[in-house]
Amino acid sequence: MRAIVVTPETEVPHVREIARPEPAPGEALVRVLRVGIDGTDHEVIAGGHGGYPDGESHLVLGHEAIGVVEDPNGTDLDAGQLVVPTVRRPVQGGPTTYFERGEPDMAPEGHYVERGIAGEHGFMTEYVTSPAEFLVPVPPAFAETGFLIEPISNVEKALELARASRSAFEWAPESAMVLGNGSLGLLSVGLLDAAGFDRLYCLGRRDRPDPTIDVVERLGATYVDSREHSLREIPDVHEPMDLVIEATGHAPHAFETIDLLAPNGVGALLGIPGDDSVMLDGGRLHREFVLSNKALVGSVNSSVPHFRAALDTLAAFPDWLSEAVITDAFAPEAVESAFESDEGRIKSAIEFDTL
């Protein structure tokens, strides 16, 4: 069967024939429909993040998938059930504490591998196997859009951590800004819109006309051009934000989020940055952080409850949104085009099959 892989020699994703996997006891066999592409895939390809499975000289890419149960193999799943797989798995023979408590997303490094990212093959292939507990059932309506559940689940987790950080007092957030208008940023805006935030902003640095700005504005959110205003100026130009979701991975944004927040506000950091040094107005930011009771939470990955919440969010999206975000679906053979960047493109998927 076909799989999209990277190898140390080529570092460019390409199609390779691999053996169809056999489900082990407790695992189901899943026929893959679509697999999304995101920034992490590009980082994996560039070698900046992740790694090959032990003893393997290739990695099957892909961690945002939707598929259909081909063979339940004695698990509780039914054949034909649509499922979204989670990403983290225990290290073979390693500690499983965080998995046992249902919080693999909180496991420290060394306690997990990540399918399609680090140490275990991903979902960008025709068939995959997975323990049934890591397959989240979704209704048939999401056969084409369900691969968005994984990225949305990461935002759900970040929002959960953000809300928890404000749970010691009465907190009723009204204004929110998403930093970044990539696909994760736009899904975050969609999520906050579905969660009832009326005063929504999205920061980007693109010129109109632009399909991401169209999505932001169609959601009723305000597009803010980071080339026109620094994060520090935005509270004066627009308003201070009760909640910020950082989805750019630009390190100065992470710390300058403190400037952007309203008193008692929280910034959830989702974007994964490179290694730049940063010159900060550190004393002032620190002072503001303390005197206004602000908070920052870092958030990575997600667990089954976040996938379930993400399914609800996807179901609550306006009809047009998923379609507007998923701009392209490529056949596996068109892998090279699929991984190209293009201003008109928001989210691409590789389509292996349809329901």
Next chain:
Amino acid sequence: MRAIVVTPETEVPHVREIARPEPAPGEALVRVLRVGIDGTDHEVIAGGHGGYPDGESHLVLGHEAIGVVEDPNGTDLDAGQLVVPTVRRPVQGGPTTYFERGEPDMAPEGHYVERGIAGEHGFMTEYVTSPAEFLVPVPPAFAETGFLIEPISNVEKALELARASRSAFEWAPESAMVLGNGSLGLLSVGLLDAAGFDRLYCLGRRDRPDPTIDVVERLGATYVDSREHSLREIPDVHEPMDLVIEATGHAPHAFETIDLLAPNGVGALLGIPGDDSVMLDGGRLHREFVLSNKALVGSVNSSVPHFRAALDTLAAFPDWLSEAVITDAFAPEAVESAFESDEGRIKSAIEFDTL
């Protein structure tokens, strides 16, 4: 009656005769016993923080007090009851939302004045009045040490915010480090010791013999010299910290706390810094923050429930601790000595009276 004041002309705290206040309806009259001195007082004196009451050309200092009810004035308090006053009061004619919900510590700037700090006279005088709701009753045993309840209450609040930020998942912190071995740092170590942390560390930059190091070690905590190890090195030299309480107000420490934290750890920022610029290894810190689910919470001030928790903490302190921290009690006339810094001194108080 005598009061210790600062004025724009002198900016050195000195004794002034002022009129004894009359309690308004709902207020009790309190005879002040002791008032502690802390870093905020020094900032107020230096003009870097706070401000004079409207229309006044002096400010009575002091926000850490213990006193005894002289005249309940029809409130629920009894004459002779020992009380500790909270610090924030509503702005005359201003918004009271945060006070009504019992969370003045979360009120944004402009919604409050702070007694002895900004906009309202403090407690460093023989008698003060206060609405009864801002007077927290304490048992007679704390007549000499009760002024520690205010600074401890600030740590209680920081810890509450820190715990809340980790409440979305299973978090059982075991290791903790306090940055700073000033009086607030030592009270934080005492609080964490009383809260059951066995693996406790305290960061300072003093040579032995030193009374603060003695307190740290008598509490069973490990003293770490910041001149020997950067925050980034400490996890290797000692261990990564599940919880950090930043009580130095040194801006680089606030951000480098990210390096010090274990995965899923939280840093509570209590110290109030100046305005230094800071060069950070920002990308790496941001990356670590996200990939290890870390959190930072800023925390200022405290409300009645935190004062009550602080009373419990003070009661749980080992017998010797308060005495070791309160190194000096000065008569009001010795105010100049009281505000001098001295390596042998940890916490000074002005003693107006005894029970």
